[in-house]
Amino acid sequence: MSARAWWVPIIWGLLLAVAAAGARLWMSSLTPPLLLGAASAGSLLTGIGIYLWERGRAPFDDRDTARPNPVASPPTVLAAIAAAVMSTGAFGGLWVLLIGVGLLALALVCVIAELLLERRARRSARAVRSAR
Amino acid sequence: MRERPSRQPLGWIASTDHKVIGLGLMAVCLLFFLIAGIFALIMRSELARPGLQVVSTAHYNELFSMHGSTMVFLVMTPLALALAVYLVPLQIGAANLVAPRLNLWAVWLLVLGGLVIYGGFATSHGAAADGWWGMPPLSNESYSPGIGQDAWFVGVILALLSMEILACTVLATVVLRRAPGVTMMRLPIFTWTAVVTCFMVIFSFPSFIAACVMMLVDRHSSWNVDPVLYLHLFWFYGHPVVYVMFFPYVGAVAESISTFSGKRFFGYGPMVASLLGFTVLSMSVWAHHMFTTGQVTNEYFSLTSTALAITAGVEYFDAFGTLWGGSVRFTTSMLFALGFLFQFLIGGLTGIFVASPPLDYHVNDSYFVVAHFHYTLFAGSLFGLFAGIFLWFPKATGAFLREGLGKLQFWLLVIGTNLTFFPMLLVGYDGMPRRIADYPAGAGWTGLNELSTAGSAVIAAGVLVFVVNLAVSLGHRRTAGADPWSGMSLEWAASSPPPRHNFDRLPPVRSYAPLLDLREAVEHAAALVAPPPGVTPPASGSPA
Numbered sequence: 001m002s003a004r005a006w007w008v009p010i011i012w013g014l015l016l017a018v019a020a021a022g023a024r025l026w027m028s029s030l031t032p033p034l035l036l037g038a039a040s041a042g043s044l045l046t047g048i049g050i051y052l053w054e055r056g057r058a059p060f061d062d063r064d065t066a067r068p069n070p071v072a073s074p075p076t077v078l079a080a081i082a083a084a085v086m087s088t089g090a091f092g093g094l095w096v097l098l099i100g101v102g103l104l105a106l107a108l109v110c111v112i113a114e115l116l117l118e119r120r121a122r123r124s125a126r127a128v129r130s131a132r
Numbered sequence: 133m134r135e136r137p138s139r140q141p142l143g144w145i146a147s148t149d150h151k152v153i154g155l156g157l158m159a160v161c162l163l164f165f166l167i168a169g170i171f172a173l174i175m176r177s178e179l180a181r182p183g184l185q186v187v188s189t190a191h192y193n194e195l196f197s198m199h200g201s202t203m204v205f206l207v208m209t210p211l212a213l214a215l216a217v218y219l220v221p222l223q224i225g226a227a228n229l230v231a232p233r234l235n236l237w238a239v240w241l242l243v244l245g246g247l248v249i250y251g252g253f254a255t256s257h258g259a260a261a262d263g264w265w266g267m268p269p270l271s272n273e274s275y276s277p278g279i280g281q282d283a284w285f286v287g288v289i290l291a292l293l294s295m296e297i298l299a300c301t302v303l304a305t306v307v308l309r310r311a312p313g314v315t316m317m318r319l320p321i322f323t324w325t326a327v328v329t330c331f332m333v334i335f336s337f338p339s340f341i342a343a344c345v346m347m348l349v350d351r352h353s354s355w356n357v358d359p360v361l362y363l364h365l366f367w368f369y370g371h372p373v374v375y376v377m378f379f380p381y382v383g384a385v386a387e388s389i390s391t392f393s394g395k396r397f398f399g400y401g402p403m404v405a406s407l408l409g410f411t412v413l414s415m416s417v418w419a420h421h422m423f424t425t426g427q428v429t430n431e432y433f434s435l436t437s438t439a440l441a442i443t444a445g446v447e448y449f450d451a452f453g454t455l456w457g458g459s460v461r462f463t464t465s466m467l468f469a470l471g472f473l474f475q476f477l478i479g480g481l482t483g484i485f486v487a488s489p490p491l492d493y494h495v496n497d498s499y500f501v502v503a504h505f506h507y508t509l510f511a512g513s514l515f516g517l518f519a520g521i522f523l524w525f526p527k528a529t530g531a532f533l534r535e536g537l538g539k540l541q542f543w544l545l546v547i548g549t550n551l552t553f554f555p556m557l558l559v560g561y562d563g564m565p566r567r568i569a570d571y572p573a574g575a576g577w578t579g580l581n582e583l584s585t586a587g588s589a590v591i592a593a594g595v596l597v598f599v600v601n602l603a604v605s606l607g608h609r610r611t612a613g614a615d616p617w618s619g620m621s622l623e624w625a626a627s628s629p630p631p632r633h634n635f636d637r638l639p640p641v642r643s644y645a646p647l648l649d650l651r652e653a654v655e656h657a658a659a660l661v662a663p664p665p666g667v668t669p670p671a672s673g674s675p676a
Contacts, residue, residue: 002317005307008408012331015412019436023416027429031364032419039335039415046334050307060312071632072146076233080240087290088248090348091282111233 003059006051013043070118075110082107148232149632154218155528157239161211164246168202169595171195173588176552180585182573192569193261198250200264201284205291206246208377208513213298213333215380215520216326218528220302222623223320225311225641227633230304238297245290252280260284263567265366266347268359273351282351285344292337292344292369299333302326311622313641317404320621320644321390321397324404325383328411332372332379336415340369360427367418375414377509379407381516382447385469388519389451391617392466393458396645399450406450410443423492430489437487444480448473463617464538465522471546472515479507482557497567500560503553511549518542518598525605526612530628534610537601544594551587555580620645 020036027033082103089097144156175195178186187195221229229235252259257278262270266288271281306319306327319327343357343365350357390397397403417437419428451473460466482504485491495501518541525533559577560566571577615624624647626635639646 002315005316008316008327009331012328012408012412015409016335016415019412019416023432026432029428031361032428032432035339035364035368036416042335043331060310060314070148070232072142073148073233073236074142074146076148076236077146077240080237080244083237083241084244084248084290087286088283090286091279091352 004051004054006047006054008047009043009050010047013040013047016040016043070114073111073114075107075114079104079107079111146236148228148236150217150221150229150232150235151528151630151632151634153229153232153235153239154214157210157214157217157242160239160243160246161207161214164202164206166595166599168199168207169592171199171202173592175199176585176588178569179571179581181582182571182575182578184570187569189569190258190261193567194253194259196567197260197263197284198253201249201260201288202246203509204264204373204377205249205288206242208509208517209295209373210242210291210298211517212329212377212380212513213295213302215322215384215517216302216329217298219524219623220305220323220326221309222527222626222630222634223323223621224306224309224314225622225635225638226305226309227635229301230308231301234297235301238294238301241290241297242294245287245294247287248283248290249287251287252283255280255283257281265370266344267366268347268350268357268362271347271351272356282348285348285351289341289344292341295333296337296341299330299337303330303334311638311641313646314622317401318641318644318646320383321386321400321403322380322383322621324407325379325386328407329376329379332376332411332415336369336372339365343369360422360425363422363425363427364419367421368415371418371421372411372415374505374508375411377513378516379411381472381513381520384520384523385472385516386451386454387619387621388465388469388523389454390645391523391619392461392463392469393454394461394618395454395458396620396643396648397450398453398456399446400644402446403450406443406446410440410447413440413443417487420487420492423489424496434487434489438484440487441480441484448477463522464533464535464542465519467539467542468515468519468522471542472512472519475515475546475549476508476512478554479504479509479512482507495560497565498560499556499564499566502566503556503560506549506553506556511553515545518545523617524623526616527623527626527628527630529606529609530612531605531609532612532616533605534601537597537604541594541597541601544590544597548587548590548592548594551590552584553587555583555587615647618647618651620648622646 016036017040020033020040023036024033082100084100085103086097086100089100144152147153147156174186175192178184178192217229217235221227250259255278257276257280259280260266260271260276260283262276262281266281266284269275271285306323310319343362346357346362346365349355386397386403413436417433417440419433420437422428423430423433482500486495486501486504522533522538525531559580562577564571564575564577571581612628614627616628617624621644622635622638622641623630625639639650643649
């Protein structure tokens with residue numbers, strides 16, 4: 001079983017469910033059992049999601065690791081700056097928010113361009129390999 | 133040919149390599165740590181004597197708020213995740229983290245979140261001044277006017293979001309990218325601590341993000357947040373975060389003890405079970421911070437809080453079981469690991485005090501609580517962090533830290549932390565409230581406060597020695613090989629520092645200590661070939 005990972009969030013979620021049930025039985029306030037119950041449900045759902053994902057694959061399937069990683073991604077840094085500027089719009093005003101939205105749009109376009117270039121490079125590398 | 137990380141600024145700023153991201157995050161956190169330390173020194177200078185000598189009450193409030201906020205949101209929690217970002221792929225035999233761009237984005241969110249929080253100092257009303265928890269009504273527009281408090285909430289949201297993303301990617305990496313043979317029950321202890329830490333981050337941090345959003349709405353509308361609801365949402369995050377700032381350092385201590393005892397970690401299965409139980413319990417204890425509100429069922433939260441001693445006991449038992457009969461090497465890393473065990477014990481035992489409602493009523497909001505959590509987080513977790521830094525520095529940089537300077541730093545920090553925080557236990561038990569810039573001259577607290585202030589100077593000296601050690605060790609490198617300590621887990625199979633893709637080849641993994649398995653196999657093979665002691669092999673060609 002331990003070649004798979006799904007059982008870890010399931011056990012964690014079940015233990016939290018016990019804690020939530022104890023809280024519900026012990027106290028009249030709904031807030032503590034709700035908070036614990038929500039965390040438990042989240043963990044159980046994560047476990048179920050991992051189980052479904054792992055079910056269709058052999059253990060240690062390495063098809064994900066085959067994807068090459070980008071060396072650097074400056075537009076990602078720009079996207080973080082954009083998100084921070086957008087957030088400060090909460091107290092800085094609408095114009096700050098709009099600057100952030102503009103920066104984010106620019107960053108996303110650049111990230112998409114990066115992804116497209118990577119895909120093209122992967123395809124051409126594959127073509128060279130198959131030609132050999 | 134080995135790939136080297138780019139020396140160009142862009143290589144550090146925008147790299148998607150988990151090692152560069154992890155080291156960059158650690159560097160940023162250490163910078164914030166130095167700033168928070170300066171704030172602490174100013175506060176201790178102010179408290180050395182009764183009366184106001186160094187800062188005004190208003191500035192003191194800003195200082196303790198920003199010290200706490202920095203240490204929690206920008207130092208200890210992200211450092212715990214930075215260790216995971218750097219080490220988890222190496223320990224499970226992966227080439228990188230899942231979603232490298234998302235990791236890069238998250239780290240920059242944290243840096244920018246920190247800058248937004250600190251931006252409050254540049255505003256007319258100053259930075260946030262109501263503690264690291266932003267509790268209403270103190271943090272609403274009436275009592276904390278100005279955008280410094282808004283900036284605090286926004287910066288905290290960015291930092292929390294960043295850590296949420298990092299936790300998701302680390303957990304996804306463990307699920308998706310384990311090398312062949314690395315089953316869940318063969319994960320190194322550090323990776324297990326990272327896994328349970330990620331669970332806590334993923335399922336507890338959103339509650340505080342929600343609370344911060346609610347407070348922003350509260351401050352800019354006529355709607356008011358119920359303080360008790362805020363307390364629940366805050367502490368549902370605020371207690372697990374203490375363990376987020378603890379478990380990865382427990383993992384570092386476990387790896388250090390195992391490596392420098394020359395033994396595989398004792399009681400692996402019970403340790404994993406205790407980590408799962410410990411983290412669930414730590415999610416279930418938050419309202420012990422609310423005993424004195426009269427709004428929670430004290431019995432339940434007292435029971436769960438006291439039960440933490442059982443799971444902590446298992447971890448202590450396993451650590452001492454590993455040391456027992458081992459070939460112990462007292463390196464700096466090992467000293468910090470042992471220091472962690474002994475000093476965290478004081479934090480843990482005083483935690484049993486505050487988990488008991490009658491005792492908590494007495495010491496609530498006093499310096500006793502300040503001493504308790506500094507014993508857990510500074511005297512405990514920070515020692516665990518240094519155990520990890522001295523253990524893995526050769527792996528990350530290819531150079532050793534100086535052992536002599538490390539041992540000097542260790543003893544300065546041991547003396548400094550106890551001199552600073554033990555007197556706080558006494559003045560707190562005597563009734564000295566926390567978050568005050570001044571106290572009555574006749575209260576009898578002056579001598580103990582002077583001791584605390586002297587201790588903080590010794591801590592500063594210890595940190596300074598560490599900074600000097602970093603500079604000396606990187607400037608005049610003593611080269612480390614791939615496995616300078618005879619380590620147990622996969623990261624020691626990579627070169628030091630590891631190439632961009634981490635591994636040229638991986639050894640077979642048949643347990644949670646694959647490198648020790650290899651060494652034992654070699655020794656076993658050598659023993660089979662060599663004759664038993666005392667027996668001389670016959671010379672070739674001798675008569676039968």
